[in-house]
Each structure stands twice: as structure tokens, then as C-alpha cells.
Amino acid sequence: MTAPGDRLGPTLFERSRPGRGGGKVPHPPKGALARIPASQLRADGPRLPEVSEPELTRHYVNLSRLNYSVDSGFYPLGSCTMKYNPKIDEWAARLNGFAALHPLAPDDLAQGTLQLLWELEQALAEIGGMQAVTLQPAAGAQGELTGILMTRAYHRSRGEVERTEVLVPDSAHGTNPATASMAGFKTVSIPSAADGGVDVEAFRAALGPRTAAVMITNPSTLGLFEARLGELLAAVHKVGALAYMDGANLNAIMGRFKPGEAGFDVMHFNVHKTFSTPHGGGGPGAGPVGVGEKLLPFLPSPRVLREPDGRFKLEAEGERATSIGRVRAFVGNTGVLVRAYAYIRAHGGSGLCEVSDDAVLAANYLKARLRDVLDVPFDRPCMHEFVASSATLKAQTGIRTLDVAKRLIDYGFHPPTIYFPLTVEEALLIEPTETESIETLDSFVTAIERIVEEAHSDPELLHSAPHNSPVRRLDETMAARQPNLRWQAMTGGQTPCPE
Amino acid sequence: MPYGPHTPEDRARMLEVIGVDAVDDLFADIPQSLRTSGLGLPPPESEAELSAHLLKLAAANRVDLVSFLGAGAYSHFVPAVVDQLLLRSEFYTAYTPYQPEISQGTLQTIYEYQSLLAELTGLDVVSASHYDGATATAEGALMACRATRRERVLVSRGVHPHYRQTLCTYFGGASLVADEIPLLADGTAAGTTAAGTTDLAALERMLADVDRPIAGVVVANPSFFGLLEPMAEIGRLAHAAGALFVAVVEPVSLAVLATPGDYEADIAAGEGQPLGMPLAYGGPYLGILACREALVRQIPGRLVGMTADVDGRRAFVMTLRAREQDIRREKASSNICTNQALCALAAAMYLAAIGPHGLRDVAALGAARATELELALAAAGAPRLHPGPYLNEFAVRVPGAPEVHRRLLEHGVLAGLPLARVIPDDPSFADALLVCATETTTSEDIAAFATALAALVAEPQVGVR
Numbered sequence: 001m002t003a004p005g006d007r008l009g010p011t012l013f014e015r016s017r018p019g020r021g022g023g024k025v026p027h028p029p030k031g032a033l034a035r036i037p038a039s040q041l042r043a044d045g046p047r048l049p050e051v052s053e054p055e056l057t058r059h060y061v062n063l064s065r066l067n068y069s070v071d072s073g074f075y076p077l078g079s080c081t082m083k084y085n086p087k088i089d090e091w092a093a094r095l096n097g098f099a100a101l102h103p104l105a106p107d108d109l110a111q112g113t114l115q116l117l118w119e120l121e122q123a124l125a126e127i128g129g130m131q132a133v134t135l136q137p138a139a140g141a142q143g144e145l146t147g148i149l150m151t152r153a154y155h156r157s158r159g160e161v162e163r164t165e166v167l168v169p170d171s172a173h174g175t176n177p178a179t180a181s182m183a184g185f186k187t188v189s190i191p192s193a194a195d196g197g198v199d200v201e202a203f204r205a206a207l208g209p210r211t212a213a214v215m216i217t218n219p220s221t222l223g224l225f226e227a228r229l230g231e232l233l234a235a236v237h238k239v240g241a242l243a244y245m246d247g248a249n250l251n252a253i254m255g256r257f258k259p260g261e262a263g264f265d266v267m268h269f270n271v272h273k274t275f276s277t278p279h280g281g282g283g284p285g286a287g288p289v290g291v292g293e294k295l296l297p298f299l300p301s302p303r304v305l306r307e308p309d310g311r312f313k314l315e316a317e318g319e320r321a322t323s324i325g326r327v328r329a330f331v332g333n334t335g336v337l338v339r340a341y342a343y344i345r346a347h348g349g350s351g352l353c354e355v356s357d358d359a360v361l362a363a364n365y366l367k368a369r370l371r372d373v374l375d376v377p378f379d380r381p382c383m384h385e386f387v388a389s390s391a392t393l394k395a396q397t398g399i400r401t402l403d404v405a406k407r408l409i410d411y412g413f414h415p416p417t418i419y420f421p422l423t424v425e426e427a428l429l430i431e432p433t434e435t436e437s438i439e440t441l442d443s444f445v446t447a448i449e450r451i452v453e454e455a456h457s458d459p460e461l462l463h464s465a466p467h468n469s470p471v472r473r474l475d476e477t478m479a480a481r482q483p484n485l486r487w488q489a490m491t492g493g494q495t496p497c498p499e
Numbered sequence: 500m501p502y503g504p505h506t507p508e509d510r511a512r513m514l515e516v517i518g519v520d521a522v523d524d525l526f527a528d529i530p531q532s533l534r535t536s537g538l539g540l541p542p543p544e545s546e547a548e549l550s551a552h553l554l555k556l557a558a559a560n561r562v563d564l565v566s567f568l569g570a571g572a573y574s575h576f577v578p579a580v581v582d583q584l585l586l587r588s589e590f591y592t593a594y595t596p597y598q599p600e601i602s603q604g605t606l607q608t609i610y611e612y613q614s615l616l617a618e619l620t621g622l623d624v625v626s627a628s629h630y631d632g633a634t635a636t637a638e639g640a641l642m643a644c645r646a647t648r649r650e651r652v653l654v655s656r657g658v659h660p661h662y663r664q665t666l667c668t669y670f671g672g673a674s675l676v677a678d679e680i681p682l683l684a685d686g687t688a689a690g691t692t693a694a695g696t697t698d699l700a701a702l703e704r705m706l707a708d709v710d711r712p713i714a715g716v717v718v719a720n721p722s723f724f725g726l727l728e729p730m731a732e733i734g735r736l737a738h739a740a741g742a743l744f745v746a747v748v749e750p751v752s753l754a755v756l757a758t759p760g761d762y763e764a765d766i767a768a769g770e771g772q773p774l775g776m777p778l779a780y781g782g783p784y785l786g787i788l789a790c791r792e793a794l795v796r797q798i799p800g801r802l803v804g805m806t807a808d809v810d811g812r813r814a815f816v817m818t819l820r821a822r823e824q825d826i827r828r829e830k831a832s833s834n835i836c837t838n839q840a841l842c843a844l845a846a847a848m849y850l851a852a853i854g855p856h857g858l859r860d861v862a863a864l865g866a867a868r869a870t871e872l873e874l875a876l877a878a879a880g881a882p883r884l885h886p887g888p889y890l891n892e893f894a895v896r897v898p899g900a901p902e903v904h905r906r907l908l909e910h911g912v913l914a915g916l917p918l919a920r921v922i923p924d925d926p927s928f929a930d931a932l933l934v935c936a937t938e939t940t941t942s943e944d945i946a947a948f949a950t951a952l953a954a955l956v957a958e959p960q961v962g963v964r
Contacts, residue, residue: 007603008814011614012611012615012847013614020854021854021857022854024578024853024854025853025860025864025938026938028866028867032867032870033866035888036755036866039757042753042756045754046619046753046855048615048619049854050854050856051854053578053580053852056580056848056851056852057580057583057584059851060584060608061587064587064604065589065604066601067589067590067593067602067603068593069588069590069591069592071592075594082594085588086501088546088549088550091550092553093779095557099778100562101778102568102574103778104572104920105780106913108908111559111560112560113560116556127538129535138783138839139836139837139838140836141836141837142630142835145672173825174825175824175825177828178829178833178834181829181831182669182834183672187828227529230533254538255538256534256536257529257535276502279837280593280839280841280844281591281609282628282840283628284782284837284839284840285837317923318923325667326665327668328633328634328782329661329770330571330661330781331782332781332782333630334782335777336783345541345552347543348540348541348542349539350537351500351543354500358505358510360526361514365517368517369516381519381524406600409601414601420825434503435502435503436504437504469600469601470600470603471599471603472808473600474600474808474809475806475808478807479805479816480804480820483804483819485617485795485802486613486624486625487610487614490618493859
């Protein structure tokens with residue numbers, strides 16, 4: 001067991017003292033559990049920590065200060081769209097009418113939320129150029145699974161059970177191949193072309209009667225629009241396969257490109273990226289899925305429906321036999337969807353177009369400023385993000401992308417996504433988003449310039465970075481070899497319950 | 500654009516540095532034939548207009564009724580300190596702690612969450628979170644298949660119907676099989692109180708089929724119908740057949756009920772919403788997934804471990820990452836990436852705020868209120884459907900339950916869930932309401948329900964369907 005340094009505080013468990021805390025709920029009457037057989041009861045109460053409210057507050061406030069966050073600074077984590085999260089969205093999700101509504105409340109009691117969900121579906125369908133949208137998936141990866149399961153159901157409904165393969169470019173997020181496996185498909189990885197785009201010829205060669213779907217991230221994980229997309233989609237449809245668009249990078253193209261109109265059959269949205277619902281330290285997000293005509297019958301149940309009289313309702317249990325079924329309990333991460341709805345209304349159609357324009361403008365500006373400092377492998381206009389590389393720097397100085405990233409922490413920035421995509425050596429995937437000012441972008445450039453200078457003048461400074469963070473580089477090998485995944489010595493709750 | 504910082508001068512300067520005349524030039528890669536122009540959405544709303552609209556929508560929901568509705572999502576008192584601390588935007592505007600040096604806040608809170616849930620479930624390993632109880636249950640069943648290299652699980656009909664349906668969706672994709680274990684019907688177990696619980700004789704028969712070996716047995720305690728299941732016996736039967744035992748649990752109940760560790764479950768899954776999360780029409784909630792140490796490399800989702808930094812100081816880091824999709828791609832244990840970390844943080848804060856005695860009080864007070872509810876409803880003409888032990892939720896028999904439920908809304912009472920709505924295929928639930936009480940239920944609430952119900956039951960036409 002390690003001891004905390006001067007920046008980390010003790011754990012909740014080390015703070016626990018018998019008799020601290022309490023007073024939150026009334027005590028039950030004696031014998032409240034007497035009707036339950038002893039064999040069904042827990043022998044001892046759980047050893048949860050006993051802490052007072054003031055200590056608890058300081059515990060979490062001080063922990064929060066060890067985090068880097070969008071609200072504390074620039075967070076150019078590529079493919080994650082770490083834009084500002086509007087405060088009115090937090091306020092809205094907490095309104096009692098939304099927050100206190102039970103998910104199985106009869107439709108008559110839920111008209112406000114049902115209207116919101118229905119309108120959000122319509123807005124996303126417009127943005128994606130899709131026929132319909134389901135809001136159920138809890139995250140992008142679950143959206144992918146939902147979309148690929150619908151694809152599977154589509155082919156099976158046509159008797160085409162021999163379609164067992166999903167084609168994925170090698171630059172794709174890991175969720176794409178992992179999703180294909182979960183949905184029972186074999187992943188076929190297609191190498192990218194030299195210009196970073198999809199290799200249409202390689203796809204053509206791999207497409208055939210066994211192909212169920214092709215999963216394309218557009219713009220790609222290299223931050224490039226797939227210029228040969230039209231050819232690719234035509235080839236996919238020619239062999240009877242479906243085209244899935246991973247919408248992780250939708251922030252670049254709102255209003256300028258609608259996947260459904262271009263020919264994609266199914267896509268997911270990451271509302272925690274494009275529509276600025278907070279990332280929550282890892283979640284929750286939501287991953288709505290849009291579909292075209294072919295997949296409409298297979299949407300997960302229940303759908304939100306509007307009746308001719310303008311009232312809203314949920315589909316009844318078992319109402320649509322063609323549905324792939326449920327992908328979760330209840331109807332979705334509604335609290336997250338309230339935030340996305342508020343974000344879309346605040347921007348309106350014109351504002352969302354400006355979001356994409358400014359996101360692309362910021363990325364190209366940063367790329368232009370960094371072009372002479374780091375390698376920029378694909379030197380053509382990028383979308384909302386771009387790939388830089390420390391390959392030359394490494395050859396000259398031995399400094400790797402990891403060192404650059406860790407040194408950025410000392411300069412007060414969150415590092416970009418590193419070593420992804422896997423297809424670029426020493427990659428840094430940089431996504432500034434539309435909510436960062438030119439002054440912030442310039443200060444980031446200055447930091448990178450200084451780090452590159454330091455790589456030549458004082459490489460050890462970078463090897464051992466970060467120096468100013470709450471902890472320094474970690475022993476990840478020890479963490480994996482001798483996993484310590486829980487506090488063993490829990491002590492709370494062993495004194496008799498106060499009466 | 501409401502949150503954009505750029506002035507016209509900023510934009511002009513950026514275009515100049517890039518070396519293009521207009522933003523349009525940056526989109527030259529989009530083929531002409533695929534371009535669209537603009538979005539058919541309403542114009543932007545000012546924050547004042549937007550807030551008025553949202554208030555109106557929120558007010559169009561009815562949350563003022565006296566509610567006895569649970570069925571997988573429960574109304575509990577949440578100490579004010581929980582939401583105040585959740586508003587620390589250093590937590591909610593960060594992402595997955597890929598850079599541990601500047602993410603120790605998130606990492607330590609996840610480690611503490613894992614520890615708290617390990618203590619509650621009596622198991623060793625807890626994932627950093629899944630989407631909800633349903634997906635955690637499905638992932639738990641998939642773990643059982645991977646660990647045993649078998650392709651079939653048995654799922655009790657006492658598991659929440661949404662969880663069973665979700666599990667079927669996940670299993671269909673993976674070409675795995677999920678068969679249902681029936682429940683003991685009324686009267687089949689004369690002299691016992693087992694009606695409505697998992698049919699052990701049927702389970703034993705299904706486990707004995709050597710041609711179709713079973714990977715896992717999935718049973719909920721309390722069941723969807725609120726009943727306490729013979730978990731220890733089910734675990735023994737499962738293990739004797741070489742299957743893993745997956746327990747679906749409700750976390751508040753674990754303050755007083757025997758734990759998955761006590762009855763030797765291999766995997767526990769459950770819905771963490773009762774630990775400090777609002778009902779919020781279904782989410783975001785918290786998928787709890789826990790397992791024995793031997794299964795640690797099979798568990799999907801993120802795990803945080805304690806380690807040290809180069810100076811030997813305590814630090815936390817995501818670990819055993821070789822299970823995850825960004826490393827293993829198509830061979831990963833799951834495709835999960837974004838999880839429900841902020842909900843796990845809420846659960847940890849709730850447990851720390853309420854404390855060990857407080858959590859037992861919440862569970863026991865819910866049980867006491869439920870006893871009161873049972874007596875009041877029975878006196879009003881709605882006796883329990885099943886006789887066996889329960890904690891704080893149970894089904895009652897009311898002739899014409901869906902209609903009675905609808906009529907009670909007019910009296911300001913949300914009388915739980917008509918079971919026919921979620922289990923339309925089983926006539927034995929046609930006349931049943933599933934009701935629950937928690938520590939937030941008052942004697943006045945119970946009296947209002949019972950009085951309105953008694954009046955309705957006395958009306959001759961209501962009972963006739």
C-alpha cells in the first residue's frame with residue numbers, strides 16, 4: 001500500500017472514524033426487518049466509511065482540483081470534441097419536472113419529456129439526413145452495436161445469412177472492430193491509402209457477397225474528409241452491403257454534409273461530442289442512431305411516437321415484431337438528451353453550421369501554425385482535427401510524442417490524443433473545437449514551440465516530465481502485475497446503529 | 500453562435516494565416532455532388548427564450564402524484580451535498596483519465612467507487628461502470644460464456660423484463676442462446692411460500708441436459724416482483740453443473756440482504772440508480788458489474804488500480820487495459836468505451852454521505868413502509884399476489900388492474916406498475932400491480948392510495964374487464 005504524497009489526500013476509507021456522519025434519513029422502527037428470514041439477511045453491515053459532511057465536502061473538492069477539465073483549460077483531445085459545456089444545459093437537466101419523472105410513468109404524465117425526445121429525434125434526423133432516429137443507445141459504442149445489429153437483422157430478413165463480414169479501415173476507432181465482433185461479425189481490416197483516405201481499390205477487392213456492412217468514420221480519424229466517398233458508397237451498395245457512418249467527427253460537417261443524403265444507411269451521433277453534453281470524467285454520454293429507409297423496421301423498441309392529435313406516446317411492449325428489441329432498460333440517457341436538446345435549440349440551424357465552420361477554422365489555423373514546428377503528415381485542408389507527428393523530432397532528439405504530451409502538462413494544457421490513429425508514427429491527434437479563443441490557440445502553439453526547443457537543449461527535462469502535476473509519471477507495470485483494485489482494509493459501520 | 504469566442508477580426512486573422520480567402524475553401528474536399536447547404540432547423544434561441552421553453556416542457560410532465568412506482572428505478576432521498584459536489588465542473592467537464600498525472604481526482608473517485616461496491620456486493624472486482632442494470636446484466640452473462648467457453652445461459656423470468664430483453668438482443672448478435680427459467684406458479688408449491696420465485700426443479704432439469712451445457716445462471720434478488728430468491732441453492736445448482744452464477748442485485752438492498760459474496764455468486768450485475776441518481780425518465784443511470792478475482796481478465800470496461808509514481812507516491816491509473824477495445828480491437832472483451840463515470844461518482848458520494856448506518860436505515864425504513872403498504876392495500880381489497888418474503892416491493896392482485904391504475908391517476912396516485920404493461924404475454928399478471936415503498940413514502944401517501952383504491956374496488960363496474 002502506497003502512501004499519498006503532498007497533493008493527494010487520504011482515501012475515504014482512511015478518513016473514516018466510528019461515529020462520524022449520519023443524520024440524513026430517519027431511523028426505522030424496531031423490527032422493520034423481522035419478517036425477512038435470517039438466511040436472507042446479511043450477517044454484518046457493510047463496512048462503508050463514516051465521514052462527516054464537512055470532511056466529505058473537502059475530500060471531493062480537493063480531489064476535483066487534481067483533475068484537468070474543459071472548465072480549467074484547453075483540452076485538445078482529438079476525436080473527443082472537448083468543447084465548452086453550456087451551464088444552462090446543466091440547469092435544464094436538473095429541473096424537477098425532468099429529473100423526478102419515473103421512466104415507467106404513463107405517457108399522460110410524461111408529455112413534456114416525450115415531446116422533447118421526439119423533437120430531438122427530428123432535429124438529429126435533419127442533421128444526419130436520416131429517416132428516423134433512436135435515442136436509446138447510452139454511448140457511441142452502444143450506438144454502433146445498435147446500428148450493426150439492425151444491419152444484421154436487415155440481411156437476415158432477406159435471407160442473406162452468408163453476410164458475415166464487416167469491413168473497417170485500419171484507421172478506425174477500436175470500438176468499430178470490437179462492435180463488429182459483439183454483433184457476431186468477422187472484422188476485415190482495410191489498410192488506408194497513402195493520402196490518409198480510404199483505399200477504394202482495397203475496399204472494392206474486399207467487398208462481396210459475404211460483406212454485411214462497411215463502417216466508415218467520416219471525417220476520418222486523421223481529420224480528413226473522405227474525398228472518394230461517393231465511389232466507395234456506390235461500391236458498397238452494388239454488392240448489397242450497407243454503409244455505416246461513425247459520427248464521432250460530426251462536429252466538422254454540420255450543414256455541409258448529411259450522411260443519409262450522401263448514401264449512408266445508418267450512423268450514430270455522439271451527443272457528448274457534437275452536442276456538448278459533458279463528458280463526466282468518462283461518461284455518461286448518449287449515442288443516438290439514425291437510419292435510412294432500409295433499417296426503419298428494425299429500430300430498437302420502444303420508439304417515441306406522435307399521434308394525430310399531437311400527443312406523444314411510447315410504443316407498447318411487443319408492438320413492432322421486426323424490431324431488434326431493447327438495447328437497454330427504459331428509453332435512454334434522458335438527462336443527457338435534455339442537455340443536447342437545449343444545445344441544439346440555443347444554436348438553431350444557423351448556429352450549428354457556424355459551430356462546424358469555426359471548429360474547422362480553428363483546426364486549420366492550429367495546423368498552419370504548427371506546420372513548421374512538428375511534422376504534419378497530411379498537408380491539405382483538415383476538418384475539425386488534424387494529425388501531427390513527432391517522428392522527425394524523435395529522429396533528431398530521441399524525444400517521443402509521449403514526452404511532448406507529458407511536457408504539455410507542465411505548460412498548463414491537456415495533451416492531445418496520442419499514438420492514435422495507429423497508422424501514423426508518433427501521432428498527436430489535435431482537436432481544438434470551436435469554443436477556444438485565438439489567444440488560447442496561440443498560447444498552445446507557443447508551448448509546443450518551447451517544448452521542441454527544449455527537446456534539443458534539455459531532453460531530460462522532457463523525459464522526466466511532467467514536473468508540476470499532482471503526481472509524476474506512474475508505474476503502470478506495477479498496477480497491472482499486482483492489481484490493487486479495491487481498498488482492502490475497510491472499517492466503517494461496525495459500531496451499533498445509533499438509535 | 501452562443502458560445503463561440505471569435506470576433507470578425509479573429510476569423511480574418513485565422514484565414515490569413517491558413518492562406519485561404521474564405522471558410523468555404525476549407526471544405527473543398529467534400530465532393531460537390533455530396534454537399535448540402537444549411538440545416539432545416541429553427542433559428543437560434545436566446546438563453547432567456549430557451550429557459551422559458553425548457554421550463555414549460557418540464558412543467559408539462561406530472562411529477563406531483565403520490566408514487567408507488569419502482570420496477571427497476573426507485574425514488575430515494577438524496578443528501579443535498581451530493582448534487583452540490585457533482586456540480587464541481589472539474590469532475591463533469593473532464594473525460595476518461597487517459598493522462599493520469601492530471602486526472603487523479605477522477606481516478607481516485609473511481610477506485611473508491613470500486614471499493615465501495617466491492618464491499619456492498621461482497622465480491623473482489625468492480626468495473627468503473629456500465630450503461631445501466633440491463634446492459635451490465637447482459638455483459639455479465641457474456642462474461643460467463645467467455646469464461647466457460649459455453650454458449651447458453653439460463654435466465655430466470657424473475658429478472659426484470661427489460662434486462663431479459665436486452666440480454667436477448669446482445670446474445671442474438673453473438674449467436675449465443677438465452678433460455679428462460681420459469682417461475683413457480685401459484686399453488687404449485689402448496690404449503691410453501693415459493694410461488695413467484697424461480698422454479699428450482701425446472702432449473703435442475705435444464706442444467707442436467709448434457710448436450711446443451713450451461714455457461715451461466717442469471718437470477719435477480721430481489722426479483723422483479725420484489726421476492727427474495729433462494730440464491731444459495733441456485734448457486735449450488737449452477738456450480739454443480741459447471742456454470743457460473745450471475746446475481747442481479749439492487750444496491751440499497753445489499754445494506755441488509757445477503758450479498759453475492761455470501762451466496763457465492765461469481766458475477767453480480769445491477770442498477771446503481773438508487774444510489775443517489777434522479778429518476779430522470781430512465782437515465783443516465785449506473786450499470787454495476789462485479790466479479791470474483793479469478794474472472795478479472797474477463798470483466799469488460801475500465802478498471803482503476805492503485806500504484807505509485809516515479810517518486811514512490813501513491814497514485815491511481817487505469818489498468819489491465821489489454822481487455823479494452825482501443826488496445827485489443829476485435830478481440831476486446833466488449834466494445835464499451837464511454838461509460839457512466841459521473842454516475843459512479845454520484846453513487847460513491849451518496850454512499851459516503853449516507854454512511855453505513857444510513858444505508859441500512861434506508862433499506863429497513865423502506866421495508867417498514869412496505870409492510871404498512873401491504874396491510875393497507877390488503878384491507879382495501881388488493882392482497883399480495885405472492886406470499887413469500889420480500890424487502891420493499893411486491894405485487895398485489897386487483898381485478899382490472901390496468902383500469903384501476905388509470906383511474907387512480909385521477910385521484911393523484913401513481914399506483915405502481917400494471918404488470919400487464921411490461922409482461923403482456925403472461926395472463927397470470929393481467930390483474931396485478933407491482934408497488935413499492937421507500938424511505939420517502941409516508942403514512943399519508945399510503946392512506947391516500949388505500950382510500951382511493953378501496954373506493955374504486957367497491958365500484959362494481961371497475962372489476963369487470
